[in-house]
Amino acid sequence: MTKTVSNQAEKAQIFADLHQPGNPLVLYNIWDAGSAKIVEEAGAKAVATGSWSVAAAQGFDDGEKLPLEIALMTAKRICETVDVPVSLDFEGAYAVGPTGVSTNVRLALKQGIVGINFEDQVIGGKGLHPQDMQVKRIAAARATADEFGVPLFINARTDLFLHESNTDWHSGLMPQALERLAAYTEAGASGFFVPGLTDPELIGRVCEAAEIPVNVFKTPAAPDHETLASLGVARISHGPNPFRQAMRDLATRYAETMG
Template identity: 55%
Template sequence: MNQAQKAKAFGALHQKGNPVVLYNIWDAGTGKAVSDAGAKALATGSWSVAAAQGYADGEKIPLEALVATVRSITAANDLPLSVDFEGAYSTEKAGTAANAARLIDAGAVGINFEDQVVGGSGLHPIDEQAARIRAIREMTEAKGIPFFINARTDLFLKFSDPDRHVLLVDEAIERAAAYAEAGASGFFAPGLSNQDLIRRMCEAVRLPVNIMMRQGVPDVKTLAKLGVGRVSYGPGPYRAMMEKLKEAAEAVFAAAGQA
């Protein structure tokens, strides 16, 4: 498949009630491993990609390094790739679209694009975030790529207490509607874990809803019954792998009497 065909196929994987499962990767090697395990598509996690290169999350990894990582993944694997792009390294519409274009040129078929102010506090106003999404969509249409813009809201991560999430759902639904109107392909609500609220979100939002697996989140089969269209794992795979690597190294050094 060419890139446009991959992008179309990736979009088709997002079905409410039959979610595409994305086990997040961070380089070409992990992309190959997850592909061999049976993945239908690949997705990076920003925290994982940054940590693997020695950087903190929050757009600390240089954009050039991120683009190089994307290019290496797509060169080594034929599966569609979505990139966790945080705030697109720009608060301006033109810069946002130009930076997203660099990922398309590197072979990506989609992004996660978040509404929190990276490096600051709070969220971008709805109209400003919608305008940035619209700028990306106009750029992708000019390129002829049905790019998957997974519009992420950080409402539920900013207020991590699950008991407060019921007070945030209406705003999240409002943001989802505005983002959809601007050209978003999906709606990502990391941090949301309550089953009733997830069901409410899926029923109210016309876009496929993405839920991130973490402690307290229902299993994939349950999420499917709630109407979720995409399930991702964020930094979980990286953290688990690094812990296994550390344990294995500790065992080697202990056996060698060098612990």
């Protein structure tokens, strides 16, 4: 194992250890090397990109519209700029089949990242990948990371709740969510991400059932950090909200300057 990979492996373990149920890792998602450095200097123990923000910062829409080479270049610059662990929102790994996932996860690891968000929705299509297919995709990512020599934190994201805007129906999705949680865990996932889920009782049920850290997306509709911690959440993500706020501030300051 090379010295560089060894250091990357150490950072990966540090990142994993930051996921503590009841004392969640809060990730105020960044979008480039500059924002990563600012957040690190403000005291962040780790940084994570948000795919929506990274794409928007380069003038692209979300959903793997940002070319893979730009996504990887951005990840590399962030890893070279900060000392803390870096997690990459890799969407669907820019691939469908396990072989493509493996190839692209290896490319991402070469940039220095120690974690990925890996979602089960069909990018550019409809619905979610069948559970058995997503299991194969996660297993491919895990095998690739093991071969590379880095205990990559695979944050397996399910879009079940995000795709259902009527929160009254979220309780009916719980059996599917818990089934995917168990299957993804067995396939090698390090964490389980449930964006769109905001009901405290349902979040608590996921945390209770999980053997791996649970990640929740912090929105105005979601419980506050203290409540999420009490429910057993181990990771809180802010997604595109920091970028959107920064851009609103920029527009406001420009308007004030112009009088």
